[in-house]
Amino acid sequence: MIFTPASKVIVQGILEPLGEIYTPLMQKYGTQIVAGVSPGKGGRSLAGIPVFDMLEQAIPKLGSIDTTVIFSPPYAALDAALEAIAVGIRQIILISQGIPPLDMVHLIRKAEATDTLIVGPNSPGVIVPGQMLLGIHPPDFYRPGSVGLVSRNGTLTYEVAWVLSQAGLGQSIAVSIGGDTIMGSTFPQWLQILDEDPQTDVIVLVGEIGGDCEEVAAHYIAEAIDKPVVAYVAGRSAPRNRRMGHAGAIIDSQAADLGPDLGTAESKVAAFKRAGIPVAERPSEIPELVNRILKTSVKKAI
Structure with a gap:
């Protein structure tokens, strides 16, 4: 993972509506x-940033690129991501939402074969507070610190970051893995990244109802993560009479003893508690749990 101010970033779909709005904001941060790349619009510029028709035209002039942020329309996002992989870019931030599921399946297979990290789709991206912004996070909600924040929900990421910041708890990095059904990167991947990140002392995981992401994450934390984790699950008031998730996930959860109510808030909270992970009932409780962990860690160090 290379997310530093020295990282070289390119924006695909730079002259799409969101690209035009957020590229100058990312640059200012x-x-x-x-x-930038926008097919058919090469030769233009945005905020002093040159625009090319294709990545293949840009790379010879710019050298290797660490990360691409993709604002391309959903039907064009797969081609944009595959073009990025083809020229050696190994960190892809997919802001685009509504990408066809089969396109994501194709992309994930290619990413796995090339060791490419994909954030999204339907994600606000990644922010390293005080250093760099890759996507559409509102920077004013964040402050530098040692709390690693990983979430499925975009706006909840902002809310939790704001609550932490107001309590004097800055963030080392914040990422939303995306809200679409098929995601490029997973909770376990990001938990491992944060566990190995020297700037992160404690991890906050923000989940929501549906699927088995949180149950899998809880099991992974218990088995492989050394740093302390605090969890929050959104959607506790959702009706219980609707099954969330797909048949394969339900079967997997039963085989792994994750419980028959996979996808519900109760199932996810229970999974975290079985793993010994403190769970906040509301976002406002997260800073208290984080502070408790940090104080305990200081006492152990002494």
């Missing part, structure tokens, strides 16, 4: 955006 400190992100080193070296170029």
Whole structure:
């Protein structure tokens, strides 16, 4: 993972509506955006950033690129991501939402074969507070610190970051893995990244109802993560008479003893508690749990 101010970033779909709005904001925040790509609009510029028709035209002039942020329309996002992988970019931030599921299946297979990290789709991206912004996070909600924040929900990421910041608890990095059915990266992947990140002392995981992401994450934390984790699950008031998730996930959950109510808030909270992970009932409780963990860690160190 290379997310530093020195990282070279390119924006695909830079002249799409969201690209035009957020590229200057990312640049102003400190992100080193070296170029943009918008097919058919090469030769233009945005905020002093040169625009090319294709990545293949940009790479010879710019050298290797660490990360691409994709604002392309959903039907064009797969081609944009595959073009990025083809030129050696190994970190892809997919802001686009509504990408066809089969396109994501194709992309994930290619990413796995090339060791490419994909964030999204339907994600606000990644922010390293005080250093760089890759996507559409509202920077004013964040402050530098040692809390690693990983979430499925975009706006909840902002809310939890704001609550932490108001309590004096800054963030080392914040990422939303995306809200679409098929996601490029998973909770376990990001938990491992944060567990190995020297700037992160404690991890906050924000989940929501549906699927088995949180149950799998809880099991993974118990088995493989050394750093302390605090969890929050949104959607506790959702009706219980609707099954969330797909048949394969339900079968997997029963085989792994995750419980028959997979997808409900109760199932997810129970999974975290079985793993010994404190769970906040509301976002406002997260700072208290984080502070408790940090104080305990200081006492152990002494």
